[in-house]
Amino acid sequence: MAEALSARVRPYRAVLAARARSQASYRANFVLDLVSSLLSALVELAEVWVLFHAVTRLGGLEFGQILLVFGLADLAFSLADLVFGHCDNLPTYLRAGTLDVFYLRPQPLLLQLITSDITLKRLSRAAVGVVALGAGLAVNHVAWNARDVALLVTALASGCATSAAMFVLAAGLQFFLIEGYELTNAFVYGGRYAATQPASVWGRPLKVVFGYFFPMAFTGFLPTLRLLDLPTSPWLPTWLGWCGPLAALWAWVLAMACWRWGVRHYRGGGG
Amino acid sequence: MRASARIYWRLLCAGFRRQSAYRLAALGGVAANGTFGLLKVAVLFATVHAAGGELAGYDIGRMSAYIWLSQGLLGSVNLTGRTEIAERIKDGRIAVDFLRPLDVQAAEITIEVGRSLFALVPRGLPMLAIGAAVGMALPGGAAAYPLGAVSLLLGIVLAVAAAYLVGVVGFWLVETRGVQVSYMVVSGFLAGLFVPIGLFPRWLRVVAEATPFPSMLMYPIDILAGQVGLTGALALLGAQLGWLAGVVGLGQALTRAGRRHLEVQGG
Numbered sequence: 001m002a003e004a005l006s007a008r009v010r011p012y013r014a015v016l017a018a019r020a021r022s023q024a025s026y027r028a029n030f031v032l033d034l035v036s037s038l039l040s041a042l043v044e045l046a047e048v049w050v051l052f053h054a055v056t057r058l059g060g061l062e063f064g065q066i067l068l069v070f071g072l073a074d075l076a077f078s079l080a081d082l083v084f085g086h087c088d089n090l091p092t093y094l095r096a097g098t099l100d101v102f103y104l105r106p107q108p109l110l111l112q113l114i115t116s117d118i119t120l121k122r123l124s125r126a127a128v129g130v131v132a133l134g135a136g137l138a139v140n141h142v143a144w145n146a147r148d149v150a151l152l153v154t155a156l157a158s159g160c161a162t163s164a165a166m167f168v169l170a171a172g173l174q175f176f177l178i179e180g181y182e183l184t185n186a187f188v189y190g191g192r193y194a195a196t197q198p199a200s201v202w203g204r205p206l207k208v209v210f211g212y213f214f215p216m217a218f219t220g221f222l223p224t225l226r227l228l229d230l231p232t233s234p235w236l237p238t239w240l241g242w243c244g245p246l247a248a249l250w251a252w253v254l255a256m257a258c259w260r261w262g263v264r265h266y267r268g269g270g271g
Numbered sequence: 272m273r274a275s276a277r278i279y280w281r282l283l284c285a286g287f288r289r290q291s292a293y294r295l296a297a298l299g300g301v302a303a304n305g306t307f308g309l310l311k312v313a314v315l316f317a318t319v320h321a322a323g324g325e326l327a328g329y330d331i332g333r334m335s336a337y338i339w340l341s342q343g344l345l346g347s348v349n350l351t352g353r354t355e356i357a358e359r360i361k362d363g364r365i366a367v368d369f370l371r372p373l374d375v376q377a378a379e380i381t382i383e384v385g386r387s388l389f390a391l392v393p394r395g396l397p398m399l400a401i402g403a404a405v406g407m408a409l410p411g412g413a414a415a416y417p418l419g420a421v422s423l424l425l426g427i428v429l430a431v432a433a434a435y436l437v438g439v440v441g442f443w444l445v446e447t448r449g450v451q452v453s454y455m456v457v458s459g460f461l462a463g464l465f466v467p468i469g470l471f472p473r474w475l476r477v478v479a480e481a482t483p484f485p486s487m488l489m490y491p492i493d494i495l496a497g498q499v500g501l502t503g504a505l506a507l508l509g510a511q512l513g514w515l516a517g518v519v520g521l522g523q524a525l526t527r528a529g530r531r532h533l534e535v536q537g538g
Contacts, residue, residue, distance in 0.1 A: 032449025040456040047465045051314065054470045055321040058314070180299035186306035194310055201317035206309060 011107065012115040023120050033121035041078070041128035045070060048196060059198030064139040065228060066198060071133025072152075073195035073220025076159030078126040084167035086117040088188075090174045091181040100268055110259055113171065140228055151227055151241065158244030159219035165251035166191050166214065172258030175266050191216045200233035207235045215247035278373065279381045286385025297393035300346055304398060308342040311465070312405075318470075327469040328498060332408035336496035337467050339402025341488060344423070346394030347387040348487050349430040350462055352454035354383070357438035357447050363535035376435060376519075376526050383431040411497040418504045419495035425511040430487040432518045433458075439522065442529030463489035469498070483514040 024030050048070055052063040061069070090113065093099040102112045142148055170184035177183055195216040199207065211217040217236060224230070226241025315334050319326050329337065356379050359365045368375050410416055437454050441447045459465065461484040468479045468489050479485055490507040493499050499507060 026446075029446055029449055032453070036449050036452035036456065039453055043456050043460045046460065050466045050471055050475070051318050053472055054326060055318050058317055058321055177299060178295070179293065180295040182296060182299035183302045185299075185303040190303065190306040190310060193307065197310065197314050198317075202313045206313055210310075 012111070016115055016118050019117050020120055023118075030121070034124040037121040038124035038128060041074065041125040044074070044193075044196065045128065045132060059200035060231065060233065061198045061200070061224075064136065065224060065230070066196075067132050068136030068140060068224045068227070069198065069220040070196045071129055071131075071136045071220075072155055072159060072223060073216070074192070075126055075129030075133055076156055076219050077163040077192045077195065078122050078129050079160050080163035080167065082119055082122040082126065084114060084164045085119045085122065087113060087167040087171040089117075090171045091178060094174060094178060094266075097268075099266075109263060110168070110171075114168075142227065148227060151223060154242065155219070155223035155244050158248040159223075161248035162215055162219055162244070162251045163191075163195075165248065165255040168255040169251070169258050172255065172260075172262035175262030187214045195219045195221070197221075199236055204235065211236055215251055218244045218247035279377065282378055282381040283385040283388075286382035287389045288385075289382075290386040290389035294393065297346070297390070300394050301397045304342045304345050304394065305401060308338055308398060308401065311338045311342070315466075327467075329467065329469065330408075332406065333496050333498060334467075335402060335405060335407035336409075337492055337498075339398045339405075339407055340492045340495055341464060343391075343395040343398030343402075344426075344488060344491070345464070346390040347427055348462075349383070349387065349427075349434045350455065350458045350464065350484075350487065352434045352437040352451040352458065354379070354434045354438040356435060357441050357451065360438065360441035360529075360533075361445060361447075365533065366535050369530060369533075376522050379435055380428065380431050380519075383434075384428055387427045387431065408497055410495055411500065414501055415494060415497060415504065418501075418508065419491060422491040422494045422504070422508055422511060425508070425515060426487045426491045429483060429511060429515045429518060432515065432522055433483055433487070435522050436518060436525065439525045439529050442525070442532050458484045458487070461485065462487050463492075467492075483518060486511040486514045 023033075048066055049063065052058060052066060056062065058066070090099070102109055102116075105112060166188045170188050173184055174181055191210060191214050194206075194210040194214075199211060199217040199221040202210070207217075218240070222236060222238075222241040223244060224241070225232070225236075225238045230238065232238045312335070315338060316331060319329055319331055319334050324330060356365070356375075359368065365375075368378075371378075410419060434454075437447065437451050440450055444450065461468070461479040461482050463469075463479070463485060468476055468485055471479060486507075490511055494504045494507060
């Protein structure tokens with residue numbers, strides 16, 4: 001049983017190990033990639049900081065509290081990006097017809113696409129998330145009891161899953177969009193931007209879109225409300241902080257439905 | 272002189288027409304930029320309200336103008352540092368460009384400006400329409416319109432010229448993706464793409480103003496949104512012209528040095 005599993009996993013492992021080695025082998029370029037990825041996370045944190053520097057309190061949160069939102073949401077997104085981010089390359093494969101190669105192999109299409117690459121440079125971005133999360137926990141004097149630890153672990157794990165689902169959802173839509181691929185940036189990277197905001201400032205339409213339909217508020221804002229026992233905001237009650245796994249489940253149902261729909265629509269690259 | 276002016280005019284038109292082929296791409300861009308715009312509205316309006324209705328000269332109307340103008344210009348002002356010249360240097364096609372009886376830098380900038388100007392139509396107008404629908408501040412006086420238009424053009428040309436600089440670094444580095452991504456991150460922030468630089472703390476604002484980035488996006492918006500008066504607008508235009516001269520001059524020098532340094536690999 002275990003042997004059969006390891007035989008099944010071996011091809012994926014071989015591809016991923018080769019990808020990781022190839023990225024790290026151009027040393028100077030890899031360092032520069034790590035630096036630029038680090039820089040992008042720092043700048044996004046700076047954008048949040050500038051606003052809180054100007055007014056100190058936004059959407060009922062202070063900077064120390066938004067640090068926790070940013071840390072949770074951005075760490076989850078960065079880890080998802082590390083593993084799933086290259087799904088963004090699908091439009092290139094579709095236009096070049098190289099996706100058809102995947103059909104020749106006896107492995108599931110989506111699994112091949114996901115394991116076809118890994119973006120190691122996102123590690124530095126994840127590091128910023130870890131530091132922000134650590135700082136957020138420290139300044140808010142979070143008491144380390146079992147409930148808080150469970151909440152944090154649940155929030156992070158389901159946040160990763162939700163963010164990853166956004167990449168798969170986008171990939172499914174690419175079969176229809178082809179040249180209009182930028183459209184999916186609206187909820188993938190727009191979702192990342194939304195996830196680091198205090199969701200209490202959103203109007204009702206945004207709460208429906210990024211609170212529930214693309215459930216990004218569940219990756220940072222809602223768990224933070226629960227963890228710090230902050231007051232409920234309209235349409236986003238504090239107890240939802242525990243419901244990250246449900247949000248992740250919904251996101252994956254949406255993503256898989258879209259992916260199936262897209263694959264069924266695909267008629268080959270004409271090669 | 273007239274012959275060469277005609278050539279550059281044709282290049283400008285060619286760039287304009289080429290961009291018009293990507294309609295579906297423009298539609299995708301509008302959806303993405305519109306979504307980001309709505310998120311910016313939520314967080315920046317809340318910031319203005321939290322400050323008591325006015326912050327660093329921004330009331331709701333001006334903030335709205337800033338948001339929808341910046342989202343509309345996003346497709347035209349190259350803040351990504353991505354250029355075709357970087358590709359051509361990498362694969363050696365640049366050698367052919369040097370054989371043409373044209374200035375490589377001027378030709379590249381002209382084509383890119385043509386593309387950027389076209390992008391104002393499918394990517395810029397829809398954002399302005401949203402801004403007009405939800406309400407945004409208009410320029411202070413009649414003079415602000417022509418000044419804003421000139422400032423916008425200068426911003427577009429400056430952004431293209433600066434992206435060209437990122438591309439020609441490839442004469443020495445070959446792979447410029449890391450430089451380009453770093454450029455993209457820093458330029459967007461300092462150009463005031465997500466937060467207007469007027470809201471920055473003083474020291475950070477000084478840092479931003481010491482770079483050409485606000486001249487690409489923030490200054491044209493400041494003029495068009497009525498954030499500055501007539502004298503302020505003229506001062507901003509002066510800063511833009513100064514940066515443009517510097518960036519274009521540096522581009523000329525680097526192109527010449529790069530041409531001597533160029534080594535096309537393979538045959």
